[in-house]
Amino acid sequence: MILCRAKPLIVAVTPVRSDEPKSDAVERLLDHVAALPFEIAALLADRGFYAGASIERLDAAASVALPVIRGGKQMAEKLDTTISYWTEYVMYEGSERELRFPLAVCVSYQQGNRGKHGLLVRAYVACDLADRTPKEVEALYQKRSAIETAFRTMREARARTSTTDPTVRLLFVLVSFLLRNLWLIVRWGVLATPRRGGRALPAWFRFEVFREWIDHVLDDTLDRKWEAPTNGVGIPATYSQLDAG
Secondary structure, three states: OEEEOOEEEOOOOOOOOOOOOHHHHHHHHHHHHHOOOOOOOOEEOOHHHOOHHHHHHHHHHOOEEEEOOOOOHHHHHHHOOOOOEEEEEEEOOOOOOOEEEEEEEEEEEOOOHHHOOOEEEEEEEEEOOOOOOHHHHHHHHHOOHHHHHHHHHHHHHOOOOOOOOHHHHHHHHHHHHHHHHHHHHHHHHHHOEOOOOOOEOOOOOOHHHHHHHHHHHHHHHHOOOOOOOOOOOOOOHHHHOOOOO
């Protein structure tokens, strides 16, 4: 997914088999993106890619922000702090796979958010982001929330099926992503009102409204008719005699 000026668009999707490394999937996706006419400013990946091979492949393509998986004595020591700071983390230390990368440790106050108080300590793999503060790295990664929103709306448009055929299921996902991309383009490129500081998006043009439009067009194009089985009896004759009294 590409996130450009708060407009998340799906530009590449790849299936991942259960028996293949995620780094192979990363390789395929980055090959697709490399063919597109723009440069990558940063890669924002989720914890599922917190592995040495994936981090190395992502780092070779662009700057990387990726939350760590907590675990181990070394990580616990890094997170035992009351201030944000930069440090280095060594993954697979002492082995042939040893990997060193910059670690941005961010400390914030929960201030009663979700009923929680006290310090909240997070850490991020932060390759080629040394010109930023740890808090700026965290702010960069939080832009990924727009990507999570995109996945939620995609699920609203995804066709439901009982088939276990992965090809069919992937096809339905691709169609739903294309519908969401089209909605974003129409909303911003066609309906949004130009103004100083950025276009004003139409609040009324929700994804739900766009889907209803698509349904109406399909009804007309496919000449769809809705049928339902009747009870074969209808309204009893006694109901035709009105009681005036």
